[in-house]
Amino acid sequence: MAISSVTSTMHTALSGIDRIGQRIEQIAGNVASGIESEAGESSQVIKSGIIDLPQLKHEAVANMKVFETAQSLLNPLLTQNRK
Numbered sequence: 350m351a352i353s354s355v356t357s358t359m360h361t362a363l364s365g366i367d368r369i370g371q372r373i374e375q376i377a378g379n380v381a382s383g384i385e386s387e388a389g390e391s392s393q394v395i396k397s398g399i400i401d402l403p404q405l406k407h408e409a410v411a412n413m414k415v416f417e418t419a420q421s422l423l424n425p426l427l428t429q430n431r432k
Contacts, residue, residue: 355423362416369409376401 376398383395 352423352426355419355426358419359416359423362412362419365412366409366416369405369412372401372405 379394379398383392
């Protein structure tokens with residue numbers, strides 16, 4: 350039971366990192382298309398995406414720490430079950 354909880358936590362952290370990657374790709378696409386278009390509405394989309402980047406960085410770091418912590422808990426659990 351403990352192992353499945355830890356692996357579930359790891360999966361959740363990886364899913365969070367994946368969502369962050371998708372959002373960054375979306376922001377990059379908006380920036381690229383906004384640069385090609387005329388100023389106006391697209392500049393607001395670019396600004397809002399760029400403003401999100403620091404928050405996305407913090408979310409990615411937090412998810413990595415959760416994953417690393419879960420991994421450090423998983424290793425002893427796997428070893429303990431083999432005894």
